[in-house]
Amino acid sequence: METQSEEQAAAEAADSRGxxxxxxxxxxxAARPEDRMALxxxxxxxxxxxxxxxxxxxxxxxxxxxxxxxxxxQIEVKIEELEKEIEEAKIAFEMKKLALDRxxxxxxxxxxxxxxxxxxxxxxxxxxxxxxLNKSVMKSQQETRDLEDKLLDVRKKRLQLKQASERKLLEIxxxxxxxxDDLGSMENSGKIKTIQQxxxxxxxxxxxxxxxxxxxxxxSKANWAEDSALKETVLQxxxxxxxxx
Amino acid sequence: MSVLRPLDKLPGLNTATILxxxxxxxxxxxxxEAMLKxxxxxxxxxxxxxxxxxxxxxxxxxxxxxxxVVNLHSKHSLRNVEESLHHVDAAFFLGKVSFxxxxxxxxxxxxxxxxxxxxxxxxxxxxxxxxxxEIEDFRATMAQRLVRMLQICAGHVPSVSALNLLxxxxxxxxxxLEDL
Numbered sequence: 001m002e003t004q005s006e007e008q009a010a011a012e013a014a015d016s017r018g019x020x021x022x023x024x025x026x027x028x029x030a031a032r033p034e035d036r037m038a039l040x041x042x043x044x045x046x047x048x049x050x051x052x053x054x055x056x057x058x059x060x061x062x063x064x065x066x067x068x069x070x071x072x073x074q075i076e077v078k079i080e081e082l083e084k085e086i087e088e089a090k091i092a093f094e095m096k097k098l099a100l101d102r103x104x105x106x107x108x109x110x111x112x113x114x115x116x117x118x119x120x121x122x123x124x125x126x127x128x129x130x131x132x133l134n135k136s137v138m139k140s141q142q143e144t145r146d147l148e149d150k151l152l153d154v155r156k157k158r159l160q161l162k163q164a165s166e167r168k169l170l171e172i173x174x175x176x177x178x179x180x181d182d183l184g185s186m187e188n189s190g191k192i193k194t195i196q197q198x199x200x201x202x203x204x205x206x207x208x209x210x211x212x213x214x215x216x217x218x219x220s221k222a223n224w225a226e227d228s229a230l231k232e233t234v235l236q237x238x239x240x241x242x243x244x245x
Numbered sequence: 246m247s248v249l250r251p252l253d254k255l256p257g258l259n260t261a262t263i264l265x266x267x268x269x270x271x272x273x274x275x276x277x278e279a280m281l282k283x284x285x286x287x288x289x290x291x292x293x294x295x296x297x298x299x300x301x302x303x304x305x306x307x308x309x310x311x312x313x314v315v316n317l318h319s320k321h322s323l324r325n326v327e328e329s330l331h332h333v334d335a336a337f338f339l340g341k342v343s344f345x346x347x348x349x350x351x352x353x354x355x356x357x358x359x360x361x362x363x364x365x366x367x368x369x370x371x372x373x374x375x376x377x378x379e380i381e382d383f384r385a386t387m388a389q390r391l392v393r394m395l396q397i398c399a400g401h402v403p404s405v406s407a408l409n410l411l412x413x414x415x416x417x418x419x420x421x422l423e424d425l
Binding site: 039042043045046048049050052053054056057083086087090 | 400
């Protein structure tokens with residue numbers, strides 16, 4: 001790294017007009033004092049800017065930097081805060097410049113308008129065209145707004161329909177569930193139980209009566225095989241009536 | 246002086262000096278010539294250096310802008326630049342330093358990844374420019390850009406300072422760097 005070869009490509013691109021260097025003498029001498037003025041003004045502006053830079057460096061160096069070692073994150077956060085402050089200052093400055101320019105423009109315009117003939121100037125034509133364009137812009141914007149409103153209405157209606165259908169489906173579902181529950185509850189209710197019990201008792205009573213008749217017929221030693229009604233009563237012993245469930 | 250300090254000398258009248266640091270002699274020479282061909286109302290002085298520190302025996306004018314040229318095809322140039330960065334005072338990085346990466350056009354020859362250079366520029370908070378210095382048109386455009394930057398850093402443009410330019414350049418860069 002120590003091997004230096006610093007070449008001074010010192011081509012001083014002297015784009016200098018009026019630095020006293022030999023210009024084409026023929027006919028160009030009249031331009032020199034103006035160029036010199038331009039150069040002087042330029043150098044003045046440069047010197048101002050450079051002075052500003054040096055001043056700001058001096059001010060910056062006067063500020064005490066914190067001695068303690070801050071963590072990298074904190075430094076980055078601080079840097080961002082400072083950058084934000086710079087940005088805000090810049091924006092405020094730009095806004096003020098804009099406002100100033102606007103004021104200057106409006107006053108110049110006022111003066112101009114007072115001087116000219118309002119019927120024929122180009123400015124009036126421009127302004128008329130601007131007005132007509134603005135009107136058409138406003139019209140199209142109004143149309144856009146109307147269309148958007150219509151779209152919004154259609155969307156609202158769609159939403160309402162969706163909600164209504166949702167409600168209907170919900171109702172259907174609840175009805176179905178109620179039916180199922182009713183059916184289930186009906187089967188377990190007490191009423192059915194009592195009816196069933198009564199039915200059973202009746203069946204038992206009938207069976208007992210049947211047995212009594214059968215025993216009566218058998219005990220009377222009558223010939224029950226000949227009479228069909230008696231035969232039927234005796235043979236019913238086989239059927240078990242309690243199995244009705 | 247082993248460390249380059251900005252603003253340690255008084256500026257020359259209507260003069261702006263740029264220092265190009267890089268290992269690619271030919272490219273730097275060509276870039277210097279392109280810059281000097283540019284139409285500019287201030288006098289331009291271009292200094293070329295392979296690396297810092299510069300020898301202290303030469304009387305040189307105040308340096309307004311340093312451009313570190315990194316060739317993406319060679320790791321040596323990156324290392325050279327990184328070591329030269331140690332010899333630059335911190336005050337320079339307030340807008341008077343810029344990085345220039347060349348050779349990005351030929352992807353196959355690149356041994357340094359773009360992101361490496363981007364991280365380097367991000368660490369030093371300096372703008373990074375990409376340009377294929379071998380192609381003449383790009384070189385001429387980049388020369389124009391550098392001349393404008395140099396004028397601003399030398400204070401020749403009223404109401405724009407180097408720091409101003411830096412914050413202007415950074416705002417468009419940073420959103421992408423945060424993805425790195």
